Amino acid sequence: MSATTPVRLALIGGGPGSFIGPVHRMAAELDGRMKLVAGVFSRNADKSRRAGEAYGIARERSYGDIDALIAGERARADGVDLIAIATPNNSHFAIARSVLEAGFDVISDKPATATLDEAIALRRIVQATGRRYGITYTYSGYAMAREARELVRSGRLGAIRKVVAEYSQGWLAQPVEREGNQQAAWRSDPLAAGAGGCIADIGVHAFHLAEFVSGQLVSRIYADLASVVAGRVLDDDCQLLLRFSGGARGVLLASQIAAGDRNGLRIRVWGERGGLDWRQEQPDQLIVNWSDAPSQVFHAGSSYLSEPAQRARRLPAGHPEGFIEALANLYRDYAEAIRCGAPLDQDRIPGIEAGVRGLGFVAGALAANRTGSWHQLNGLELET
Amino acid sequence: MSATTPVRLALIGGGPGSFIGPVHRMAAELDGRMKLVAGVFSRNADKSRRAGEAYGIARERSYGDIDALIAGERARADGVDLIAIATPNNSHFAIARSVLEAGFDVISDKPATATLDEAIALRRIVQATGRRYGITYTYSGYAMAREARELVRSGRLGAIRKVVAEYSQGWLAQPVEREGNQQAAWRSDPLAAGAGGCIADIGVHAFHLAEFVSGQLVSRIYADLASVVAGRVLDDDCQLLLRFSGGARGVLLASQIAAGDRNGLRIRVWGERGGLDWRQEQPDQLIVNWSDAPSQVFHAGSSYLSEPAQRARRLPAGHPEGFIEALANLYRDYAEAIRCGAPLDQDRIPGIEAGVRGLGFVAGALAANRTGSWHQLNGLELET
């Protein structure tokens, strides 16, 4: 592939009215290394075609189902390289399996699948097919989330002792799923979302970030999940206690009934000598507090930052980048791997391992909550 | 008592080198309604006298022990009205008992006593003697903590669903108790501090504020306490899950090993329609987020605030007040009750009930942590 031909992308899901579809397109194309050229935007072929038109996709490349997409794109000399999955959780596994086995690379919305068993099965498929598989833990794409990880790696904080990850939203504080909100409807329906509600929708983001930044894996979970809004089946408010592989302890809070909160993802990690604090709603700043020195504020786009943080940023300091750019960082690195014929660098793009861990976390949280006891996050590692 | 004669105060503890002694004097005298005139600042009568001199106390009113204080002050026509207890936790009970039974009113540092049994016993003594008893939950003295409570009471947030209370310090991130830090030494010594470390030292503040602001009582606790610094016997990092009497759920985090953190007390309370957020390190602001309207920032000293918030403030908006003024609010209201011959208004000055609840919380947290199960906060109410 030429260095300047964009990687060809198909999108499954993300049709009209969805929030995430246009975001995928914008992020994928932002850096000019990828191009959305095909998709399945609805099970109704006509609707799919019309949606595709809004994306500027040729009529014949907007398909009504996955099989048609696979067949159509395999038949083309300029068929897509990569398939993005942006459907409700319960379909992730089947779609990913189909397209991987058909020889395409995949980038999937989180959670990787609807259940842990599916995730483990998907891992085998990824291995068997040898295709690339990435997962859009978008928040890990922010420059300063990466700086946070590098700060931990540098050892400057000392051994990590304590992690607090929070993800606080308020948009489900009322039963909007029964008032016509489509986003809310599938997320609160076990058939579409799986057994986890808030825990699977945003809890996994906080979980991923906690492991991503701390450099430790969660080994044990105690979970207190609730369905606060009357009539809701799935959890909408989650409070968890954590143990990490490296000895740290932690807390993970995820809520979608925190009325008035917007998208309050925050990660704090403390070591022996200081602690870091990063908030997604002010993503260009990383605050570091020290035991015996002034606090520091690291600004995205600055030349004093680590290479991974500089790489994940387009503009000089003081020019805000946001959510789209964070997701674009994942797409950009994915495109480069494809262009170079290289495997995905898990340091840059979370892969199926992160996917399995996310589902392990959801399953563990549900089990811990059900039994009222600590749950061991065992058996997630690949058996060899 | 004349409306302009200051209430006469004795201080027990708070001798040279202590942080809290001078704070008590400054706060008590700030509004001109109280005067520190006697005290026991050391068990060594000479040292006590020298410390008293630094406070401007007459030589003969700096005593070497409680009995001498009681005898001396009872013998004077101008003997003290109120006795403040600022000693390590393990002595609170005995001192409070002695001085209450000797007919003095008491204002005590938290926790009220070293154990729950002591606290319950002290409650009986308070009742039996009919003396006033207040406890310095200083943070509840801040104007905007009171505004927060009034906001909840107003019902504007709707029914309260969720509470997150955090108290995060870093000064015990290293074993400073073995390096000559006196404050750290007694706090990490079970003989002086009681069975709780961080949970009793600062956890109780977060607990009190959670109940104070939310207007609900904690009914059940799950606790995960740890001694993170090697060699430390008492807990220094606490993560707890909570259930409240009114149905809310919550989390309480207290840590003294959060390296780099200063005095990070923060309370967040969410109702059906919005949530409030108050941080002690920026005490003049109360942030309220709404589901469907711009966020609001309430500023201390403003004329639009509730009466309790206005009462707890001396200066117009934009003129910061701090920790000393917050404690002074408790002392001022205490002085007024004495002057008027009225009982303490528990809405303004936490009393022995709050003291019992605090020890109940510590005992419950220790029990829950030991047993690995939820602990019911039962039996704290006064039997009648």
Added chain:
Amino acid sequence: MSATTPVRLALIGGGPGSFIGPVHRMAAELDGRMKLVAGVFSRNADKSRRAGEAYGIARERSYGDIDALIAGERARADGVDLIAIATPNNSHFAIARSVLEAGFDVISDKPATATLDEAIALRRIVQATGRRYGITYTYSGYAMAREARELVRSGRLGAIRKVVAEYSQGWLAQPVEREGNQQAAWRSDPLAAGAGGCIADIGVHAFHLAEFVSGQLVSRIYADLASVVAGRVLDDDCQLLLRFSGGARGVLLASQIAAGDRNGLRIRVWGERGGLDWRQEQPDQLIVNWSDAPSQVFHAGSSYLSEPAQRARRLPAGHPEGFIEALANLYRDYAEAIRCGAPLDQDRIPGIEAGVRGLGFVAGALAANRTGSWHQLNGLELET
């Protein structure tokens, strides 16, 4: 033009190593309504071609000069619709003239031209040719800058009395133009930048925003400009006093030697009843302080915002958008005007009038500074 065919864009300037070139491409293409298909990226045709390749542009559409671009694109059925000018200031006029007269629409970096005379001449050309002309006052594209303007328009602040606009950068605190920094080199060279340094580079942004948000025009200027860094010819630090057409008074500060500052653009506007405060480095928030009510914080992406603010935003509240999205808002509205065959809505895309005013401001500031007296911003309006 079909509703889904992207508008075709050429870019002049913004070649390899430039900051602004890739930003134009990303912003123009972000919403899928425009596509960069041609350009002049260097005076050297080979270099231009190589740069074009990096943008994914067909070899034959990367030209070595404007005339070639015009000739080439006019000859194509699929020739460009719009030409973006991202060259140093001194070339803006000549390029704009050529391409307007050749029948293309223009979107130009600020300042519109290098001198006021040029700007006035350009206005005549825009009128004569009947082509669209827009100018990238990017900061006015932010959702919350637009909300600020709407708030003023709503009258809720009362009559506007006071405006403070600041733009504070530190990147020229050292003579980096003599140390190989290309961005700094042309900006501090009068031959490339024109007679104004900081005042023309960033002062015009603050000026535009002051008029944009306050809804008043600057009528008089007093200016105190300096070249702080030894050896620098053009101004690098500017402090100005302002009078507005509606009676407001104001201050405009612009500096490129404010060491440590990043991109500190901030606008504050006070009326009789309250004041607003918007900072580009935290663009998703608009703070409004009221005389007799709690402050408010408006969050971008919220449903309670004005239509112009909602229109200028892709993501729900809590998902940060940044500088690229702000510029994309201008490009998106430009694309729509082209698609609809409508003139540019000056409310959404600053046009040549804003360009003339910007150069009038620069000329006025230089004159006021030279004479040490207030300068009237007269004669900028179109004579009819």
Added chain:
Amino acid sequence: MSATTPVRLALIGGGPGSFIGPVHRMAAELDGRMKLVAGVFSRNADKSRRAGEAYGIARERSYGDIDALIAGERARADGVDLIAIATPNNSHFAIARSVLEAGFDVISDKPATATLDEAIALRRIVQATGRRYGITYTYSGYAMAREARELVRSGRLGAIRKVVAEYSQGWLAQPVEREGNQQAAWRSDPLAAGAGGCIADIGVHAFHLAEFVSGQLVSRIYADLASVVAGRVLDDDCQLLLRFSGGARGVLLASQIAAGDRNGLRIRVWGERGGLDWRQEQPDQLIVNWSDAPSQVFHAGSSYLSEPAQRARRLPAGHPEGFIEALANLYRDYAEAIRCGAPLDQDRIPGIEAGVRGLGFVAGALAANRTGSWHQLNGLELET
């Protein structure tokens, strides 16, 4: 004087209903080194006595005029040492003269006098009498304002180039002086306040802080003053351009019609390598931005701070101190000077030189505003 006998203080002004009277008492007595024992709180002896009672002052030491105070206190063995002046500006000079000549030390509210001539005359009196004279530039008493000065002195910012001082209030945005607001009434009455309104009331604070922190003296002023509220005689909104003795340039903004602002005093100072930023409404933080390193946040009460900052603080980091404590820092150092028989350290307590400079600034601003030209701040230095 014994090391523990409090310095005896009399207060002139600050009677019932005043804001500043109780603040003086609280601040003076906060650290136990001073005691308010006498005063003139009204020209009506009866009213003065009743006010004195509220302060806990003996009936015979609440006087109806200055002469009576002087006579009464000189006649006592325990007469006052120090007299605080908290009356409207126009009386400062006469009172200060009387009490200095009567042999008392003085601490005066700003501005030192109502006119520059008076201030210069007062300087001669201070010299002639050899008494101590201090002025309550309260904001310079904050720990972090002092840290800011020390940072400049340390040279770490490099040569100072730029100063922006702002003081923004909104309480005079409406003509409250005609609606019964006493504070507003005398401040907007030239007979009571002098020729300067906002410039003399709060402009002098910003001016003092600018010189205090930057370590440079203002040498030239350009002023743009206005009476924004209809019917107001004195200025209520001030924008000034400054030149400093050390070559720095600057801006000073002071407003009392910035509706919604509370007490927005802020000072920013930039040197060659970085800039500092301190805001009175968040006084415990000092932010420092660096050209090539992360920003720093210095926290009051930290052990890494300079000696002057540590000295000006009672509590450990994270325990807010406020306005009263800032003023108390001045009183404490004043008390210590009296106790030691030492002159005032101008580094800690602004003296008559700062007073003369303040009036020179007001006179210069008024002259510059009247003439529309730059005014030299000459002749303020003591002729020798």
